[in-house]
Amino acid sequence: MAATHSLSSAALSSSSSSFFSHSSFNAKNPKVSFPGTRFRVKCVATSQDSMTAYKTSVPRNANMAKLQAGYLFPEIARRRNAHLQKYPDAKVISLGIGDTTEPIPEVITSAMAKRSHALSTLEGYSGYGAEQGEKPVRALIGKTFYSGLGIEEDDIFVSDGAKCDITRLQLVFGSNVSMAVQDPSYPAYVDSSVILGQTGQYEKDAEKYSNIEYMRCTPENGFFPDLTKIPRTDIIFFCSPNNPTGSSATREQLTQLVQFAKKNGSIIVYDSAYAMYISDDNPRSIFEIPGAKEVAIETSSFSKYAGFTGVRLGWTVVPKELMFSDGFPVAKDFNRIVCTCFNGASNIAQAGGLACLSPEGLEAMRGVIGFYKENTSIIMDTFNSLGFNVYGGKNAPYVWVRFPGRSSWDVFAEILEKTHVVTTPGSGFGPGGEGFIRVSAFGHRENVLEACRRFRQLYK
Known part of the structure; x- marks a missing residue:
């Protein structure tokens, strides 16, 4: 029993x-x-x-069986x-x-309430929106977080959160890529890689999956991996400030990371979900580093800034300059995934996002x-x-x-x-x-x- x-x-x-x-x-x-x-x-x-x-004749996804215990x-x-x-x-x-x-600040919730009530009127009703996000929201994200960095409005995709975008990016990359991840780091990077079939089996003795490069980050190395000892991978997941260590990378360290990716022809997926917590002069965005637009994607979120963990609103930046090995723009494939798997962020949440980025917000x-x-x-x-x-x-x-x-x-x-x-x-x-x-x-x-x-x- x-x-x-x-x-x-x-x-x-x-x-x-x-x-x-x-x-x-x-x-x-x-x-x-x-x-x-x-x-x-x-x-x-x-x-x-x-x-x-009774059992169906459908086999279980073998990659799901690789996952250890529960999330x-x-x-x-x-x-x-x-x-x-x-x-x-x-x-x-x-x-x-x-x-x-x-609580979410009232200046933000009042904007969402206003948009919500407007949906009950003929003048204020709206149905499906653009899968990439409403233009005013994309524009204001660009102005607020990427001013002077060469990021344009249509490089920005508004979503229901960074975690969801991590999986959408994995769909873009597919199963035939190799990946590296900070160790320790947010478990969604590794688990989504396992589910997509990018890894081998879990090695219990080493407490890691084969075919993933774990970039060890310790107090002894300043929580930044020794890139001279890291082999080339296709994808590099990197979070700064890091979850869980709380460490943020310096400008010099991120310059090393971008140069490492460029040398190896890799793509960095840079998670900046805690950037607004940075209180020193460390970079808030990977795109502050010269050359990053050619090798990096950045994902972020309103969750930990405005208390949107339940509201769900984030964004991902995929620059036009980022290309696959055959010269095809990564942004076009990400746009296809977004249009196929997603109907756009909630219009009410996006009204909250606009309020977040107002001076009062x-x-x-x-x-x-x-x-x-x-x-x-x-x-x-x-x-x-x-x-x-x-x-x-x-x-x-x-x-x-x-x-x-x-x-x-x-x-x-x-x-x-x-x-x-x-x-x-x-x-x-x-x-x-x-x-x-x-x-x-x-x-x-x-x-x-x-x-x-x-x-x-x-x-x-």
């Missing part, structure tokens, strides 16, 4: 005034009671006997739910998945980003005070904490069990993440402060 468990969504309250009052939390006795939320668990039983024995973040959610079943009265704080928590987004960066400082100060080696934080909403000689999943389990705080195990981002955990700064301030109190009690 197997049992599956689901939690009432109403039970998951992310904020509580109880955080400002005294709690009886004790790291040595983690089963504590916090005033406020109680969790109700519903159990649903299934049995093998109740399942149909990282659903696996974390599964473990979190199991913990809630074990401790139904605990106040669990999630600093794991990089989901925003603060930009100011509001900077305020939200500033709030999360204050959270980051609180978390970094906490772990630094406890004697840990801590990285990231300055240019990204993630803190990368080192636990030498320890399994990342063991540390994740220890923190969850003894503090009721959800983090992310570093090994979930690649073998280079073993011995680290990622702590997200996305959270209500009272939750972050309470989590840090618990960390101090556990590791004092």
Whole structure:
């Protein structure tokens, strides 16, 4: 008999005034009671006997069978739910998945509401839009993020998010390409490569897939790979500021990367989803580097700037100068994929995007980003005070904490069990993440402060 468990969504309250009052939390006795939320668990039983024995004649995609366990973040959610079943009265704080928590600024939501209400009128109704995005949105993205960089409006494709565009780009590249990825890095790059059939089997001993070049990024090399030791691949996935390490590449490093790609005839897929968090003079866009338009694609998102993780709005830049080996423009194939697989971003979301990029919207987004960066400082100060080696934080909403000689999943389990705080195990981002955990700064301030109190009690 197997049992599956689901939690009432109403039970998951992310904020509580109880955080400002005294709690009886004790790291040595983690089963504590916090005033406020109680969790109700519903159990649903299934049995093998109740399942149909009929099978179709359709074979499973063999590439899907290569994937290991569940995707990282659903696996974390599964473990979190199991913990809630074990401790139904605990106040669990999630600093794991990089989901925003603060309300979308009113200047942005009011624009979306206005567009939404207009759809109920003959004058304001619109149906299918351009698959590439509305021209005013594309133009304003170009003006805001790529001014003076030679990126034109029709180089920009508006989408429902960077993660979706990563898969669309993989469809463009197909299965007969080789790829390299930062190690550690956002798991969608590797998993989409596996699904497309670009990789070999998973090698358990090495904790990596064959036919992928894992570019190790460590504190010792400044979280930038030694390109002199990296063999040529067709595609290079690169994220700056990096998720999970929080490190942003310097102008000199990105110049090396562009020159490396040009020398090898490779294409860089550059993920700049956290660029607005950069507070020093490191590049916000790969296109700040001379020659990048001939070798790079850039994808980005409003998710972590404006709280659009649920609204869904992003963009990808594919310059006209980027060509395949036969001289065919990459942008034309990407446009074909977009037109085939996508009907365009929501017109309501795009109205929000226009508001984001207005002077008032930009100011509001900077305020939200500033709030999360204050959270980051609180978390970094906490772990630094406890004697840990801590990285990231300055240019990204993630803190990368080192636990030498320890399994990342063991540390994740220890923190969850003894503090009721959800983090992310570093090994979930690649073998280079073993011995680290990622702590997200996305959270209500009272939750972050309470989590840090618990960390101090556990590791004092």
